[in-house]
Structure formats: structure tokens, C-alpha cells
Amino acid sequence: MTNSDLAAGKRARLVAAACQMVHEQGVENTTLADIAQAAGVPLGNVYYYFKTKNDIVRAVVETHLDEANAMLAAIEAGHATPGERLKAVFAGLSEQTELIARYGCPTGSLCAELDKRADGPGITADLLRVPVDWAAAQFEAMGRSDGRDLAVELIARYQGTALLANTFRDPGLMEREAARVAAWIDSI
Secondary structure, three states: OOHHHHHHHHHHHHHHHHHHHHHHHOOOOOOHHHHHHHHOOOHHHHHHHOOOHHHHHHHHHHHHHHHHHHHHHHHHHHOOOHHHHHHHHHHHHOOOHHHHHHHOOHHHHHHHHHHOOOOOOHHHHHHHHHHHHHHHHHHHHOOOOOHHHHHHHHHHHHHHHHHHHHHHOOOHHHHHHHHHHHHHHHHO
């Protein structure tokens, strides 16, 4: 293993730890020391990879975007029809019901928190724009001229259900809503 491989592995551990800590504690409550400890990396090493906390927050956002794009690509490859894909995306987003019930949706929580910053959402808006745009294309492939509105409704249903599941600490809410969304998609 080369030094470059070791460095990439350490950076990846830091980003993974940052994703976890930001989800569990929020951006403002997560320190670089928390991230270093969770990654098993000395605090001084964090500064080698990320000069500021904003740099690591950007890496968290980019990681979420990469994961969303990978999930959507896998759904595209694994499901033949737009309706099947739409049901799969809601089910895929809802897979971590216990985690969502405890900490909320990683994407929704991050968007809500970063939107309150003075610099606004910036790249964070893409975290919701990507699934909305993808869902709109699926609804349009089903022949719906109101695909964008339906896509917003789909993502809003997911985000709202995630918020309620977190607030009430009820993972079953996600599962029940996934079934209702599947029936709704079938009715379109």
C-alpha cells in the first residue's frame, strides 16, 4: 500500500466520521476533535486534509450527493419501469428507519441546518434538487405533464415522514408511508 493509498484511506475515514457525527450531533455541535476521535485520527491530521470546518462540511455534502447519485443509478439499473423506480427510491430512502427515527433524515437535517447559515444553502440545495429532478423525470416518463409537482410531493412526503418519525421516535411511520406512497404511485 502506498502513502497515497494510506492518505486516501485516512481522508475517507475522516469524511465518513464527519458524516456520522454531523448526522448525530448537527453541524454546529460537531467539532473537528469529535471527527478526529470518531475516525481514530490525531486532531492535527485533520488539518492536513481539511483547512477549515467548512471544508469538511463541504466534503460531507459532496459525499451525500455522491451517495444519492449512486443510489439513483442503482435504481435505474435495477428497475424496468418509472413507477417501479419511484417506489424503489422511496423505499431506499426509508431503509434506515431506526437511524431516521433516532436522528432524522441525514439529508433533510443537513439541508435544514445549513440553510440557516448566513451563506445560505449553496451546494446543499443540490441534496434535494437531485432527487426531485430525478423523480420529475420518472413521472414525466410515465406521461405526466405535472412531473415536477409530483416529484416535489414525493420528496416532501419522504422528508415530512422522516421528520415525524424522528420527532415521535417511531420508525414504523417510514414503513407505513412507504406502503401508502407505493399505492399512490400505482394510482397515477
